[in-house]
Amino acid sequence: MQQTEFLDVVLPFKDKMFRLAKRLLVSREEAEDATQEILMKLWSKNKIMANYNNVEAYAMTMTKNFCLDRLKSKQAGNLKLVHSNYQDENVSLQSEIEVSDSLSWVEKIMEELPEQQKMVLQLRDVEQYEFDEIAKLLDMKPTAIRVALSRARKTVREKLVQKHNYGIG
């Protein structure tokens, strides 16, 4: 496969990969680096890629695995502390500026969700994947996905209602 051909194949879902990476890694720069790295890996496998009938699903699974690995290795090292400290400051500063911006509240609520719920919510409500596609991507049973999705949606809704009622302050 030529490089231009490869880019044509990848183009329709590279944004989806990036958005999933950003959902998991939170920081934009890290998500960009991760996406680039995954694209490089895909490109290095481009000879095998012709055999995959669903490159998108394969790429999304790679993205998920790559980001989870990265999160795990960060948790193991000291980097996590530094990073989360930095992130916290950033969020509190941001929240002071954007108290009224309820959209960024949803983003922050989603950040607090467990990773699996984050991914399910991202894939379903942002990217509108079908359940069986998500099942393939995340290697989960459809019923488990339904449960995780329902929990995630309810949590987001509850927290939004709380914010709404208390007027955020």
Place this chain on the structure above:
Amino acid sequence: MELDRIEKLLEKYLEATTTVAEEEIVRDYFANEDIPGHLKSYAPMFHYFSAAKEERFTKQMLPKPKRQRGYLAWASIAAAAVLVFGIYFGTVYYNQQEQKKAEFAYQETKKALSLLAANFERGTEKVAYLKEFEATKEKIYNKN
């Protein structure tokens, strides 16, 4: 759009039993129509999902084609080879020139020395007359 239908869909939505198409209906509803107060708290959720889908990956997908890098590598190898050969043959040529120069200097010195030798020869010829003088002197002495 009837309100109770949306409410039912929202209920199904929270239980995660809606289809993608039904969720599309709900998203459209919150994007376009006036939303009654008790449903307003849902709005940011659906607005956010739509907004989040707009995010784009703007960085370059792959670094510069590898072929160019390979070409550069080959060019540098070729340049290095040319340099090495150049230095090698350059020194060989230089040594040859040195040799020639040395030979020329040797020939010149030889010429100069032979010239000198020839002149000396002439000198000794003249000195030979002095011997004659000595011999004559001897003869005269012996007679006396």
